[in-house]
Amino acid sequence: MTEPTGRRERKKAATRQKIADAALRLFLEHGYDAVGIRDVAAEADVAVTTLFSHFASKEALVFEQDEDFEQRLTRAVTERAPHEPLIPALRREIQALVRHCTADSAAPIWHMIDASPALREYEESMRLRHAESLATAIAADPGLPGTPTACRAIARFVIDAYSLARDAADPEAAVGEIFQMIEAAWAVTCPSGNPTGTAGP
Amino acid sequence: MTEPTGRRERKKAATRQKIADAALRLFLEHGYDAVGIRDVAAEADVAVTTLFSHFASKEALVFEQDEDFEQRLTRAVTERAPHEPLIPALRREIQALVRHCTADSAAPIWHMIDASPALREYEESMRLRHAESLATAIAADPGLPGTPTACRAIARFVIDAYSLARDAADPEAAVGEIFQMIEAAWAVTCPSGNPTGTAGP
């Protein structure tokens, strides 16, 4: 048996990071559109084909931790405390994610994203994927009552909440406001009685 | 003064239509990815640059009546009967749109769209625009009580309903199910009393 982290994997991760760092540095300095793939590859001192073996597209260079986001969402559903109701768990997670990406340190990156139509479009299609996997996680929980359609709808609404809150003047308040709506939308999918353990009468 | 439709405008519209027809014909026959822009231009007997002066991108050739969709949505809000509640009016319109694009005659086109990631991504970003203009229309109605954030959220939910219903096994039932959720979400934005004229208790 070998160690979980062989030299090969370490080198590969290092190369990936080197590319991502070079890309972000150039993008922030000169603007996303003004920097070409060939520039990034040169700055990272790798071949263009190598770059594309680590990242599926130019946009993916920016949304590097895409999968973290997806995992945090689905884990908020699958690994929540037993009998904890669904919506508050999601609300907490979305609140944390919004706080994280509206922090001052992330401001330049999001400014860059907002300035590029290509990046906004990419982020949108990312969110669609996230909504779909969130819907799967929700539908897989046997303790939840929603139909597949209701699960997909709630998943979309949750992702919408994240997206809208990021743009809102007061992100945290927006999360609260939209989750009130989501809570009501979810409650209506439970015919009667104790909706998802929200402590009924 | 000249006629509202001069020769110039007629010729321009004819060229545009000729391009769109040629594109759809080729796309449906050989597949979207297998047909290049140069092929479409040749089939329509125009220069590539002319094609791009009529359509902003290859994907836009497929979603030709994009603006119709947008207008129908906003008009469902702005031109609804006086005192008619918002959500049912939107429900009717979405129902009609879903029926329209799940009709058998539209099946080949939507099959083509589902088969191409580029087209799906483009449609997604189109929906974002539509949600934004729908939100503006809702927020502009002085008879409605929602905050700007609530309006934007409801607009997104409505577009989500359209998108999800199209993919559902029973589209019409899905519209009904999701709009029950939307109705509840909207009701919660009205502190108390008669929520948007839905005939309170």
Place this chain on the structure above:
DNA sequence: AACATAACACTAACCGTTAGGGTTTTGAAT
């Protein structure tokens, strides 16, 4: 009749992305 401009054509390029084909590094098995 003369002019301004909209619509169109042509060429050549830019840029993201991929195919094809080769070299070096790594991990494992003899």
Place this chain on the structure above:
DNA sequence: ATTCAAAACCCTAACGGTTAGTGTTATGTT
């Protein structure tokens, strides 16, 4: 230790969507 297969990397050349630059023709106006 040697050998081997695969992973990671490199280079070149191209493909396909898109645009800039530069003319040409058709149309509406003066």
